[in-house]
Amino acid sequence: MTAVALAAQHRGVLRRQRELVTPEGLTLPLTIASRGARAGALLLDLALIFGFLLLLLIGLAAAGIAAIETAEPGPAMELVLVLLLLFVFLLRYGYFLYFELGPRGATPGKRALGIRVAARANSNGGGGRLTAEAVIARNLMRDVEVFIPAVFLVSGIGASMGATGWAATVWLAVFVLFPSFNKDNLRAGDLVAGTWVVEAERRALPQAMSVREEPGRSYRFGEAELKVYGEHELQVLEGVLRHNNPQAQRQVLEAICRKIGWEPGHDDDRAFLEAFYAALRARLEGDMRFGKRKKDKFS
């Protein structure tokens, strides 16, 4: 990715940052799920629902053909039909309800994309409990927002109805495009239920950086060498070290040496970078404790 694309992505993430104040008075950072992630999650869920339904129908058809040939429609056939009707009903309304009321607050599709439903923070940032009513409200609205437009699109009613069809298309488009016109990416159901969809990624705790089993060659960095970089560069260096790609490490090492005016050596690249990282972080964190922060190399 180019630097420009990266910067744009970073700005996009920043725009989606929100803060939630927990009852303990702690600010909890939240990231609003992007529209792309939400659309992806919805498509996954719909694919699951339709796939399941299709399998069921194929299974029933296979069983049904055999049954029809042997016997006339009796109570067994009726039971199957009733179960099918109720099952479709449950899939349409119950699927999202069941999963979003669970402890994860996410349907399988949402889980796959690392997002979940949460109660929206009120105007002063206080976060509430996600209630059953809220989940019901947001999923009843889904009918108008998702299922009816989907049926409309698939059946092509809009094309065959002329002016009325166009009016209906515009009307449905208002619902479908609603998330694109507000900063929290709320759909109509979220607005009515007082919820939003946030990122809920699970992160593993990476290893501590300054723990080393055997001390390697010791480097000494002075004031002049350490003052050229800020927090941003430190965290980029952290990423490079954690990824542990020799080629990238060599490139970074050369870049650092150019910057601080050293001659890049040919022994252990990683040892040098780790030493530089520890020294830079010690310096920046020391300054932090005195309330001095250096955002990046330009500041």
Next chain:
Amino acid sequence: MALALFRKAQVVPVPAIEAASLRSDRFRLERETDWRRLEAIVTALEKNRLRRISDEDLLALPVLYRQAASSLAVARETSLDAGTLAYLESLVRRAWFQVYGPRTSLTGWLRRFLGGQWSAAVRAIWLELCIALAAMIAGTAVGWLLVARDSDWYYALVPGEFADSRRPGATRAVLAEALTGTEGKGEGLTVFAAYLFSNNTGVAVMAFALGFAFGVPTLLLLVFNMAVLGAMMWLFVDAGLGWEFAAWLSVHGTTELAAILLAGAAGLHIGRAMAFPGARPVLAAAAQGGRLAALVMAGVVLMLAVAGLLEGYARQLVEDPIARGAIGVTMGLAWLTYFLLAGRRRVVRQNGAAT
């Protein structure tokens, strides 16, 4: 696979605290064991495996959560380790969702819902109920008057599936035949009931969801649907079958029409909350209105299930107009009593707490 599982279950050894040369890393190593314990509890909660969590762990959860939260607050000001910060943020967020997650089980929620929450919500939207009722009466009147003036309107209003034999000019005998509706005698009734239920629920949910556009489409939907009823009413009254038609309709009609009334009123409530939020911000007003309306709607689905059963079974099996009327009136009165009386005390207590 088995190997991976085994590895996962292993406790990750925490390096000696003295091994870390950075102060912020020592801070992290000191607390890492607690974080990992919290993570294990939260993961079990997320997977709904409550039995896997020991009592000690469950008691420790709030303490561990607060510890992790304060660790995060400190780490934000003292540490530049992006990996640890990201982990802590995700851990505290996950723990927050579990500690402040929904508190009731589904059965507990149902008991509270039927024991007064629903009826209280219905009473709370009395104004919208009046408006929706007015719209429904107006719709019926419009349908009646239109068809009374020019019977061609009947074909425009009533969808084709209903206008089979029940059309203007049909003889009294044909219309009376349509009302008996006992063809098949019990066969396929369950299918019919299930179909009616899922179809009607679709209409009710639509009436609710369209309330989002300030309630206007909901009103239109109510008026149009009732105009169909008005037109059919005229047809039967014109043939001198008014009483029989009313009895035929009332078996499930009192329940179904009440459900449609509630759904329409719930939609209107959202529309009204958004159009006239009062002193609250629009978003807050919409959310508050939406949650109240959702309560009403959960009940509407229940009522429509009852109506589907009545329409599918009772109406097809009971032929006597008096018995039909009695069922309908009893159901209507039962709903009315329930909505007026259930959970009265509860509301008084809630209002007392709110003021």
